[in-house]
Amino acid sequence: MKKRISYEYSSEGVRQSILRHAKSLRMPDGWAEQIAQRVAKACDVWIEDKDIVTEDDLRIFICKELEGISPDLAYSYHNHDKII
Amino acid sequence: MSDLLCFATIALAGFAQASLQLSFGGLILLYHASMGQHRRKKTRRLTRAYVLGALIITMLAVSGIAFWISQFAGQALTLEATMICVGVFLATAAVMWLLYYRRGRNTELWLPRSFSRFINRRAKATNDQIEAFSLGTLSAFAEMPMSLAIFFVVANCILTTSAELQIVALLFYLLIVALPMLTLKFYVRNGNSVVTAQQWRVKHKLFTRFVSCASFITLSAFMLAFWVY
Numbered sequence: 001m002k003k004r005i006s007y008e009y010s011s012e013g014v015r016q017s018i019l020r021h022a023k024s025l026r027m028p029d030g031w032a033e034q035i036a037q038r039v040a041k042a043c044d045v046w047i048e049d050k051d052i053v054t055e056d057d058l059r060i061f062i063c064k065e066l067e068g069i070s071p072d073l074a075y076s077y078h079n080h081d082k083i084i
Numbered sequence: 085m086s087d088l089l090c091f092a093t094i095a096l097a098g099f100a101q102a103s104l105q106l107s108f109g110g111l112i113l114l115y116h117a118s119m120g121q122h123r124r125k126k127t128r129r130l131t132r133a134y135v136l137g138a139l140i141i142t143m144l145a146v147s148g149i150a151f152w153i154s155q156f157a158g159q160a161l162t163l164e165a166t167m168i169c170v171g172v173f174l175a176t177a178a179v180m181w182l183l184y185y186r187r188g189r190n191t192e193l194w195l196p197r198s199f200s201r202f203i204n205r206r207a208k209a210t211n212d213q214i215e216a217f218s219l220g221t222l223s224a225f226a227e228m229p230m231s232l233a234i235f236f237v238v239a240n241c242i243l244t245t246s247a248e249l250q251i252v253a254l255l256f257y258l259l260i261v262a263l264p265m266l267t268l269k270f271y272v273r274n275g276n277s278v279v280t281a282q283q284w285r286v287k288h289k290l291f292t293r294f295v296s297c298a299s300f301i302t303l304s305a306f307m308l309a310f311w312v313y
Contacts, residue, residue, distance in 0.1 A: 084191070
């Protein structure tokens with residue numbers, strides 16, 4: 001059976017990971033930072049009443065949030081591990 | 085065999101190898117991970133090292149096989165060995181069409197998932213040129229089940245050309261193999277995002293599958309026409 005790894009949710013981690021994707025899309029720094037903060041805040045609110053979430057749930061939520069702001073960024077976030 | 089025929093075979097073989105997706109996909113991964121973490125200059129250096137790594141392994145493999153053929157097979161592949169290569173190309177064409185890509189709107193390949201995750205992890209963790217070089221060599225190694233027969237044919241062609249053209253033939257082959265990676269480098273360098281390139285790959289997956297398959301079939305038909313008969 002596959003061992004499950006659990007770790008504490010980090011708003012900063014979400015922000016950083018969105019920033020990384022935004023940078024790889026060559027988004028302007030200010031705009032990237034703004035998007036990252038907005039989505040990280042939305043994540044904080046969404047996760048508040050949950051005891052446990054899977055990484056996939058979190059990723060789907062982030063992609064949904066990003067879809068409304070920047071579809072390219074949402075695409076990058078959702079598909080970065082499906083290249084090879 | 086005339087030099088022109090050898091160069092034509094090398095061009096076709098190079099094209100068939102260039103249509104393989106692992107090294108190219110690895111480069112996209114490296115770009116994606118590096119552009120999110122490093123300055124553009126560093127990303128350029130890392131991707132250059134990656135391409136160099138993939139090309140050097142290819143060059144060493146072809147040169148090694150050429151040496152092996154010249155030492156043990158008497159200057160050129162036998163007719164039987166050439167026929168085996170043709171058979172392998174046809175099998176590879178079938179694999180390219182039926183199995184190479186996974187289903188779905190992505191460009192995932194039928195690699196062991198643990199290996200694909202390993203390359204993903206390495207691309208993210210790559211911080212200096214030696215690591216990028218190693219990643220390039222790793223991707224070229226991982227592609228070898230598909231490209232080994234091509235190496236044999238290219239090595240054979242190189243041995244058959246006149247002595248003064250052998251280095252030129254090898255460089256010509258490497259240039260064709262590097263073309264997709266160099267094109268991506270220029271594309272990104274011109275201000276485009278690597279995600280656009282990946283979106284193009286996903287959108288035209290059927291086309292790339294067809295091109296890969298067709299290039300292997302053409303190569304085998306060419307080999308049958310000019311090297312066997």
